[in-house]
Amino acid sequence: MSFAIELDQVSKIYQGKKAVDQLTLKVEKGTVIALLGPNGAGKTTTISMILGLKQPTSGTIKLLGGSPKDIKVRNRIGAMLQDVSVIDNLKVAETIELFRSYYSNPLSLPELLRISGLETEKDKMAASLSGGQQRRLGFALAAAGDPDIIFLDEPTVGMDVTSRQMFWDTIRSMAEKGRTVVLTTHYLEEADSLADRIVVINQGKVVADGSPSQIKAETTGRVISFTAGVTVTTEQLQALPGVIDVEWSGRRVKLHSRDTDQLIMKLIEQRFDMKDIEIQSGGLEDAFQAIVHSTN
Template sequence: MTTAIELRQVTKQFKGKKAVDGLTLTVEQGTVLALLGPNGAGKTTTISMILGLQEPTSGTVKLLGGHPKDQRVRDRIGAMLQDVSVIDNLKVAETIDLFRHYYANPLSLEQLLLISGLEAERNKMASALSGGQQRRLGFAMAAAGDPEIIFLDEPTVGMDVSSRQLFWDTIRAMAARGKTVVLTTHYLEEADQLADRVVVINNGKLIADGTPSEIKAATTGRVISFTAGAGVTHELLRAMPGVSDIKWSGRRVEMFGPDTDRLLTALIDKRVDMKDIEVRSGGLEDAFQTLIQKTNAG
């Protein structure tokens, strides 16, 4: 397969502090990659270096086999960053059409209006759009050149449920056409549903890399959830064998561990007061929180 993105021992320092620390990463073309991490983990800095907006302090970045600032490379990528700026006195369709003309083989105006869900707003002033609509306009501009790689930084912030669903469907369609998608998001169910590869970074370092299923299986195992009786305490549950984490939501408890059969047997043997018991695989959000806690503690 052809390499879309290649980082080799990339470090970025700001005033002596490493925002990105020795990051090595290879992304093949056609991958939908979710780049995850808490605030300040180095995600945005990493994306900026891949796009050529910032130079690494050390290490190398290649995009489609070339330097990110090479015009031949830039013509083949699209990016939607967190801040979407609109041009005053231009309507939505005029704004999209302007961006289309920056590229040799753009998508049609009608197609871009369709995939961004802005057909009804085509004659509306771009500056009058709501926050969620401006995100959709940013997506249309990022997709204008029919890019081989598209970078989407927190793309669905402010979007309503139907707009998010349209966005997900569009990303799946792009992936089916062999496009490479790099997505950062705080909506982890989005990453779980869309990505075929998840990379987690914290404190500028890569701490996990795999499919969503691999990340979840390796990190959280399975989860037992139940409604705890009034006498059930955190200390009682923590003493159970093989517990890796416990989360409370009111009287609803989630217990994480590698062997939930053993754990459930222990809870029953100890006659723990519980009802509405469920056993399920841990979600990506559970796995993410566990990974971050482990690396911060270590």
């Protein structure tokens, strides 16, 4: 197994308080992973340690098999942090060219302008860009070195809907090319749409880890809904394995369950009179809130 990121029993203590508490995490290459958690959960501290910007109090961190501070490793990563600072008196294209010069195999200027959506702004002064445009410039700078791993901390704050959609498309394209993407966001639909894997951190510890569908199903359960024939009764449905709740709306019925795979098999085996079958998960927002509430 080839891992892009490896954390082993990593802790960070500030003034006697653990911001990160014996956190162990391995991320396979080519994964889009979303790190979620409430404010103060330890996400930003964790990313800062992975990037080598902060030293862990204890534990070990490997990035692409080496130290985060190794120059060869740093040449293969990119990072877009929450605060984007622009350089005075440089145009957008000049700023990107400056960052390209720091890497041995950078993406081309036209490509970086394209993926950041800044082609028409290339001759503008970087300091004159709007907040959303500055976020897009920050993304171009993070991607300048054609990184194997890119860290994106709240990347779409301030972006309009069109810019966010373009950004999502770019991230999917990077993932298809085998890049590892580490994303933190408060937009949970963003994590749900983009991430292969979601890791929820609370009080410095991993409290949930899985695909978006796994996180939602395990936390909020799933719902099977169908139009039931006149012979179907509540008592029959409640007797099925794994049914948590039964809701009726006319002849439309919803069955809440944590194992819809088993439940749908039983419905078919017992030849229930049903049509127009749908299976739905609860939302990631509901799952996230449930996880955080249960671990506080």
